[in-house]
Amino acid sequence: MIKVNNLSFSFPQKELYTDVSFTLEEGQHCAFIGTSGSGKSTLIEILMDPEKHLFEGKLEIDPDCRIGYVSQFSQVDPAAEMTVFEYIGEEFIKIQDELTSIYAEMATTSDMDALMEKLQSTMDAFEAMDGDNFENTINKQLNLADLAKLKDLNVSSLSGGEFKLIQVMKEMLVRPDLLIMDEPDVFLDFENLNALKKLINAHKGMLLVVTHNRYLLNHCFNKIIHLEDKEIQEFDGRYIDYNFSLLQTKVELQEIAVAEADEIQRYDQLIDNLREIATNVDNPSRGRALKARVKFQERLEARRIKAPFVAIKQPHIRFGLDPQAEAGVRVTVQDYRAGFGELLLENVNFEIGSNDKVAIIGPNGTGKTTLLRDIFRGEHPSIRIHEGTKIAYLSQLQGETLKDSNTILHEFIDAGFETYDEIRAYLANYGFEGEILEQKIESLSGGEKNMLQLAKVAAAEANLLLLDEPTSHLDLYSQVALEQALIDYKGAILMVSHDFYSVVNGMDYVLIIDNKTIRKMSMRKFRQMIYNNHFNKDYLENEQQKKSLEMQIELALKAADFESAKGLVEELEQLIKLL
Structure with missing residues (x-):
């Protein structure tokens, strides 16, 4: 239905694509991946409105192809006065009202031929959306996502994660030929993420989804489009096979x-x-x-063979730590409570030691960010920041720690760097080189802004890191680099995250929100809880074995032991068939 041939596109300051080609066909659920800032969102804009962009090459879109869209920046309108059911069914209800109006007009019109043509066109649109069954279909979708309890609630009362799922349902139910979703998983808790997985896998239409989420990538797609260094690579199959x-x-x-x-x-x-x-x-x-x-x-x-999709440069993230930092308790939380009109948390008690790496886990809207922000501010009477504690903070609201009107260079001068040369040398480790350093922060992608936050946190040499959704918007390579940085760091970490992989690979234990309070859970028990709820009994063991084999292959490659590497690759291929 969509064919792109030798497409090239540039901004005045940056070339994005050179002669890229790919196709999208009926029935494909396609993941669109690539490093932050590589131009994925811009390519989506070109697909949705080619007339607004001056590009070279050929873009063929079936003239009857209807395109739906879910933005990564969608938010609940606080003034919205409709129930969840009415919001999802808005297009159906609108056409029903239009049909009612046409029937009423037919009783008095003198131009019946024009009205009959309008009636037929409206009925065709209603039928294309399976309008006769829309109430039943909405109920099925709500049940599939375990959100039936929200049906009669006002849409303005939803959490951000719930609203994102409702928006996905709304777009799916009008049956576009192609539904494009730009990072629909950002900030979703694990239950909502699992609901999104179910919605994607149950959808019968064509999907193009920009995502860096490893859980969705491993379980939802049958085609991969990978954009990297101005080039595109297509792969028909699962991400794990790619x-x-x-x-x-x-x-x-x-x-x-x-x-x-x-x-x-x-x-x-x-x-x-x-x-x-x-x-x-x-x-x-x-x-x-x-x-x-x-x-x-x-x-x-x-x-010499060029392989841009194999030798992608990963950022080098390293969280510095003041060598003079003394061991001891960093934070004590005692009888903490929080709420805004409605009580979110109460009777919360825990301590963070100088080497503890801890994730706070819980559904959207349960007070995790509020708790982290209160610790950062250090003004809450129930929170004690112990002497000698130096805090660095990464916010999911990037404007809290980055000034949009600053260039990247000025942002790091403000952060305490003394010269532009010092900044350039430092930020090269984080993938920022050349002209981009002169760009204003407001022009950067979400992933690039988060990487800048990580660079600022790392430069602070703090002994307590407060990280609120640090993997959000990060590309896959940056997520892996961040995981390694979390493992290598010798200080304390308190992290809010819905990214299962970062939690289980980098943290010591979790603080899980349960019935408006917090209880400690070991990492072993947390892993078992997730896998028991969402995977078959052998999946955890097979995935751990897969990771072990991948590490052995990397070590064999470093030692230039290619015979061993090839043998391990064959072993890995057999294991992947079980996943």
């Missing part, structure tokens, strides 16, 4: 690269010998041989 294909390619390319490097080194030595002979012996044939060898060497260098 990832495996990249790993296979990486092993093959590294083996070739080592062989090529050896060959180039041999030719370097041969050329050096020929040069020495040509310098000392006046023989034209020696000079011709030297020129031939040099040209062949140049061809070898040019032949």
